Amino acid sequence: QLSAAHRELQDNFDGMQRAERLSALGQLSAGLAHEIRNPLAAISGAAGILQRDAATPERRQECVRIIAKEAQRLDGLLTRFLDFARPRPPRREPVAPGSLIEAVRALTSHAIHRKPIRLEVDIQPGLPALTGDREQLEQVLLNLTINAIHASPEDGLVLLSARTEGTELVLSVQDEGHGVPSEHVGRLFDPFFTTKEEGTGLGLPVAHQIVTQLGGALAATRNPERGMTFAIRLPLDPQRHVQPSTPDSSRG
Ligand SMILES: Nc1ncnc2c1ncn2[C@@H]1O[C@H](COP(=O)(O)OP(=O)(O)O)[C@@H](O)[C@H]1O
Ligand SMILES: [Mg+2]
Structure with a gap:
């Protein structure tokens, strides 16, 4: 009986630990925010150059390329995060x-x-x-x-x-x-x-x-x-x- 009680305690403890670990998701979000800043900065920089209208056609091309690439990077980042944070409901x-x-x-x-x-x-x-x-x-x-x-x-x-x-x-x-x-x-x-x-x-x-x-x-x-x-x-x-x-x- 004592050992059953002990096992139950241990199970509860394991469950608590798991819950605590999931709070690491919070840390993951913080990391994500950080990773999002860089591509965002690149995108808005490139958009700024395009807006000023003084750039050469080559430079404008380069800006468009940067925007497309960084947007794709953000998309990939988000997908990876969602896969972890909120896996899609499993098919049966x-x-x-x-x-x-x-x-x-x-x-x-x-x-x-x-x-x-x-x-x-x-x-x-x-x-x-x-x-x-x-x-x-x-x-x-x-x-x-x-x-x-x-x-x-x-x-x-x-x-x-x-x-x-x-x-x-x-x-x-x-x-x-x-x-x-x-x-x-x-x-x-x-x-x-x-x-x-x-x-x-x-x-x-x-x-x-x-x-x-x-x-x-x-x-x-x-x-x-x-x-x-x-x-x-x-x-x-x-x-x-x-x-x-x-x-x-x-x-x-
Ligand atoms: N089969 C294994 N043999 C030895 N260590 C392992 C094994 N599988 C996982 N690990 C350890 O667990 C860690 C975490 O694995 P995982 O979550 O897949 O992340 P990653 O592979 O990116 O490090 C690994 O870095 C490794 O130290
Ligand atoms: Mg691995």
């Missing part, structure tokens, strides 16, 4: 787990040419289709696989597998890489947590959000020997697990 379509893995294998083959790792696939035969959003699930598996490739040593094995466990479908990405020190495991799903020079630290939080939205769970474990395993668990019958969408009361 039948998705064959094997085809997901095959798609990710195809998408990562070019990355593998650059780094000699072994990518293997283990798909349990006769898996039922799951109901979910193909594009989002591919995105999640792809993020996990690319992380695994990044972490892998030369000739390391990256294993993508799909199997059922009880009423759940488990998709996992296992590697033999450098792994994550235990003190970092709890921060993996924090927005902006990255150990890579060019990392965004958004891959795992986005993946987590997508999987949760589908009524599933995403967990990271350190392998006993070396490397990491990231496992996506999805209910095989989402009807029972996913909250039915309520009439939209938030719009106003």
Whole structure:
């Protein structure tokens, strides 16, 4: 009984931590505001030159080009932010787990040419289709696989597998890489947590959000020997697990 109470406390605590992490979205907004200023300044500078009407045709051309390019940059920025802050509601379509893995294998083959790792696939035969959003699930598996490739040593094995466990479908990405020190495991799903020079630290939080939205769970474990395993668990019958969408009361 004591241990049940303890577990409940721990669960509450985890939930609180997660909520606190989401407040990192606030920080993300601050970063975004900063990133928006530069393109805006460029656009208004270029517009100013065009307005003064004294510029040569070449210079005017250049201004128009700057405006178009910077507007596009702003658009891309906004899309990336919205993907994170407000992922679109997942589609509900039948998705064959094997085809997901095959798609990710195809998408990562070019990355593998650059780094000699072994990518293997283990798909349990006769898996039922799951109901979910193909594009989002591919995105999640792809993020996990690319992380695994990044972490892998030369000739390391990256294993993508799909199997059922009880009423759940488990998709996992296992590697033999450098792994994550235990003190970092709890921060993996924090927005902006990255150990890579060019990392965004958004891959795992986005993946987590997508999987949760589908009524599933995403967990990271350190392998006993070396490397990491990231496992996506999805209910095989989402009807029972996913909250039915309520009439939209938030719009106003
Ligand atoms: N398979 C893995 N092996 C070792 N470390 C990993 C693995 N996957 C993720 N990580 C760690 O988690 C961090 C966050 O990953 P992610 O959210 O995808 O952002 P990014 O890849 O841009 O750094 C990585 O920088 C890395 O330190
Ligand atoms: Mg990543």
